[in-house]
Amino acid sequence: MSMMENGIEAAPLGEIEIGRVLEISSAGARAMLDATMLAALGQEGPAQPGAIGSHLKLRVGNKWVVAQVSALRREEADGDLIVAALDFVGEGDAEGTKLRGFKRGVSHLPLPGCRLIATSDADRNAIFAADERAHITIGRIHSAGETRAALYVDALLGRHFAILGSTGTGKSSATAMLLHRICESAPHGHVLMIDPHGEYGASFAEAGAVFDVTSLAIPYWLMNLEEHAEVFVTTRGPDRQIDVDILAKSLLAARAKNRAAEGISRLTADSPIPYLLSDLGNILSAEMGKLDKGGTGIGPYLRLKARMDELKVDPRYAFMFSGMLVGDTMQTVLQRLLRLPTDGKPIAIVDLSAVPSEITPVLVALLGRLVFDHALWSRGKDARPVLLVCEEAHRYIPADAQSPARRILERIAKEGRKYGVSLGLISQRPSDLAEGVLSQCGTIIAMRLNNDKDQAHVRSAVPEGARGLIDAIPGLRNREAVVVGEGVALPIRAIFDDLEPERLPASSDPSFVRGWQTAADEPARLAKTILRWRAQGRPLA
Structure with missing residues (x-):
């Protein structure tokens, strides 16, 4: 069944048979691929037909059924046959050799012996093309050349989302880029971000309102x-x-x-x-x-x-218990934190880096409850959907302890979408999150995770059909992610766009090599540091 034997040297992708189906189940199939033909096609990279993560199509009546390659093994060490595991992802109308109107889910399964056809660039564009729903693009799809990776905004926010990844994988810059794209697509949105390390103020200095202990002024009552x-x-x-x-x-x-x-x-x-x-x-x-x-x-x-x-x-x-905070400023507080009105800045960043650690969980609980109660009591015509983003979510929704913060964030995860409250969880340790919270997130953006326990936790939270891609997360490069769930047309491996330098969060690791190359005026530096230390980060007179 080699390419030369079939005499189709000039046939374009989208028409070339590269194998046959051996075995079918409701979830996927096992197929035999022609290694000689795959080698003769000559493409390299993740879009190569037959590579893990690539997409193939099978003709069933007047439909093209699309399958993704999830595993490969050689039938014999020196043979020309490769056994492939396939996951069915969707189908589209067949117009000759072309695929049109792709939709997720499969209504008619192929039979054993069905021909496997390599997908063309046009086919992959049809598979991943965003439909008429409001969407944002975050980068390109790893297995589809320059095809853009799109997220549907209503599905992403309406069912909550999580961004997961080990330290140093580009999680903070990916989060900043995603929020910038959301704010650009919805300039009158209402986003509140809890920032425990003060990373995101630099990213949203122009596009958002940033509050820290010097400006937060949230009354104790x-x-x-x-x-x-x-x-x-x-x-x-x-x-x-x-x-x-x-x-x-x-x-x-x-x-x-x-x-x-x-x-x-x-x-x-x-x-x-x-x-x-x-x-x-x-x-x-x-x-x-x-x-x-x-x-x-x-x-x-x-x-x-x-x-x-x-x-x-x-x-x-003082930001909470000052004698200046005794007046009825509830409306002002809600206006500032929930961006009502937005005044051209649809996101509020609450920098908790200088907040005493013993009260930080209480402040997170208070912020979360204000968001939820505002939504609860403004239902109907007065409703204003709000996105609450929680960085370092495992600190406030821990698996091993109950707290006011955990209780309100769990309630938002379970009930928030009914009232127009979306929850975005950012975490480097998903295994430390309370059980069930991750499964409430309709979209999971998983960057590289090095810990086996974290990988298993994510794998248990995604649909079975997407677990082949999830298995790739230990090998992801920086700024790459596997995206599964309601916010995407089908599970994808995406390469994030670069974020403009002025929009990068202040999350880069210090360089020991550069920091130790030159001497500094240490007495003056220490004097300045001690003043800030004693003033707890507040401006000095």
């Missing part, structure tokens, strides 16, 4: 009872619930003193009503004075008051 307890209650064990109950009663009384509480019949400790810390302290003191002997004692009240006093005077918490 926006926290609900659970978040208050994480910050105010320091005890553990059986005494903790006693402290929480006292805090709940006192917090409700403090909120009730505000005029904004008037007329609200279902006021609770969770209601986002402003209150004064001094009022809360006075209420605790008054309750402490009413205690009877033999009760809980004054210990819980003293602990709560001491913790409140610490927070008020600690400058690291």
Whole structure:
């Protein structure tokens, strides 16, 4: 069955038979390929017919069924036959040798003995071409030459997405590029990104609004009872619930003193009503004075008051507990964080790099809950879809611990799409994510993962038909990814576009070689560093 024997030296790709189907199952097929013919075709690279990841077509009635090569082995060491495993990915109308109107899914399976035809550039363009749905392009498809890789925006955001990859694979620049493309396609969008390392402010200096501890100004009273307890209650064990109950009663009384509480019949400790810390302290003191002997004692009240006093005077918490944040600024906070209106900057970056580590999970929980509750109470004509992007997601949705941040992010993953809240998870350790969260992501963008446990975690979260491509993630180069799920027409291996230098995030690793080549004015550098250190990153007078 060699090329020369068939006399088709001049036949173009799209018409050349390169093998036959041996065995069919509902998920795929096993086929025999002619190694002599594949070699004679002379193409190199991932688009070579018959290569792993390449696409072949099979004629079934008036349809071309498209299959992707997922595995290869030589039938005999010196033979001319190659056994290939094929995964069916979709079908299109057959117009002679041409493929038109490709759609995902297969309605009619071929029979054993069916001819395998190499796909042409035109066929691959038809397979991967974006349809009329709103989409963005992120690069080119590895197995299809210069064919562009497209993501459907509504499917990507409507079913959540995850970007996964080991450190140094280009994950941050890929994330920045994706968000830039989304913002360019939707200039009146509403995107909130949680940035724990302060990487993305440089990328969105012009296109977004960047908030850090010097400008965040998010009032303490926006926290609900659970978040208050994480910050105010320091005890553990059986005494903790006693402290929480006292805090709940006192917090409700403090909120009730505000005029904004008037007329609200279902006021609770969770209601986002402003209150004064001094009022809360006075209420605790008054309750402490009413205690009877033999009760809980004054210990819980003293602990709560001491913790409140610490927070008020600690400058690291000024972005949240400053005396300037007692007014009813809820609308202003939501406008700034959710970009309502966008004012030409549809993305807000919240830089948490200088936030004290003990309160960071609480702040993430508060931000996530504000996004979700805003969506919950603005359903219908007033709805404004919001994308919440969480970098280092494994820190806030850990598999081994419960926290307010994990609970609200899990709720968004499960329920958010009903209310117009999309979740984007960025992580270098998907195996550390809480079980089930990754499976809620309709689109997974997997860059190189070096850890076997991480690879297995991703493999378990994708459809079975895409696992052949997922097996390639240990061998991906930097800026390459396997993309599977709702956001793409079919699973692809993509090579990301380069991001403009001025849009790159500040995530590059320092060079030891360059840093150790020259001497510096170390006393002056240390003096500047110590000033910033003592001021906790705040501008110095």
